[in-house]
Amino acid sequence: MKIINKALRWLFFAIIIKPIVKLVIGLRYQNKPILPADGPALIIANHNSHLDTMVLISLLPLKVLHKVQPVAAADYFLKNKFLAWFALNIIGILPIERQSERQTKSPVEQCAESLKQGKILIFFPEGSRGEPESMSELKYGVVKLAEKCPEVPVYPIYMHGLGKSLPKGDTLLVPFFCDVVFSEPLHYQAHQDNFFEQIKTRFDEMQSSVKLPKWD
Template sequence: MLRILIKAFLGLLMRVLFRPQVEGAEHLPADGPVILAGNHLTFIDSMFLSLLLKRQVHFIGKDEYVTGKGVKGRLMAWFFSNIGGMIPVDRDGGRGGVAALMTGKRVLEEGKAFGIYPEGTRSPDGRLYRGRTGVARLTMMTGAPVVPFAMVGTDRIQPTGAGMPRIARFTARFGRPLDFSKYEGMDRDRYVLRSVADEVMSEIMRLSGQEYVDIYASKVKEAA
């Protein structure tokens, strides 16, 4: 009950301050497993998405967000886990990606909504980068539909490196569910995985209007 009340209050506060526009929310199933795959412009994308939707959306997050010490650390852990729907996973090292994938699979098998950013990291410059194949593996392993979404304007609210959010409007757009059931059992075929991931990214690009760059965002960040 406390989680519901706090989420309702924060959702109202967000709507008053940022006046978000939501398009296509009817495409999100009211229940059952679903993958929400979208672009990633800023840290607050996941929080805003969670506050906009009635369904609880679960995301993978760095475990450091819930391992803080003292009262502040415990409050942050409760907030990210209960309001933001974050599931902490140690993503460092060679097994980090596998742990994240298996966590998403478990969430979907429990009939819940799982949010994923196929780019794998925040965009370094506002453009949309090549998607990784984790989203393809998840939909083919679980049969869950993929609902593409785009956050537009959140980078104006909290630009990279900024502290407190700025007051500005943003838009959340949701596309029609994508069904990849025809590829069932082909989650080890790298050509199929690439094709599915590219189709998801194409829909995200259409919704967001971003310029597409066919390289991984992580490579751009490493070069910088």
């Protein structure tokens, strides 16, 4: 069964998601792509849309797909059997409990364990989806995770446009260009008090670097 699910996941992203992202949404790279070639690695990105995860996975080569794990809310994606199967086996999520009374271990511990297994985690430091094309305050969990796995590079990515294609609460996909900005990876140093500020500054720089047409 694992082999079948692995094959289905590969086919889903190779035949459906990558062509949709390329042809229907359309990606515009604002700079040269900087992505992990292997795990462990931590990709952090802003979060405006359900499309965010699919686009981020589509950026990576198919040869590392089996290592990619988007961090996602268990209470949302495991609420019925089909969605749970699809989320776990096709999207490949790492389900975490957001509600403390349900947690058997902390979300940071879960993510750290996954990184120690060589995974490429996709992590949204804002927590949940924000308003279209507007970044919410970053949460400190990303720093706690980097502190637990200081050897793991952190790859910030900023996306613009997906909040218009499929914003929170909408179910109708509207074709709209997605602008992607990549950043050199960050590395946590022991007792680095300003790492959180480095992450926030990097996102501010990426956001301000997006060059949009006058009509956008």
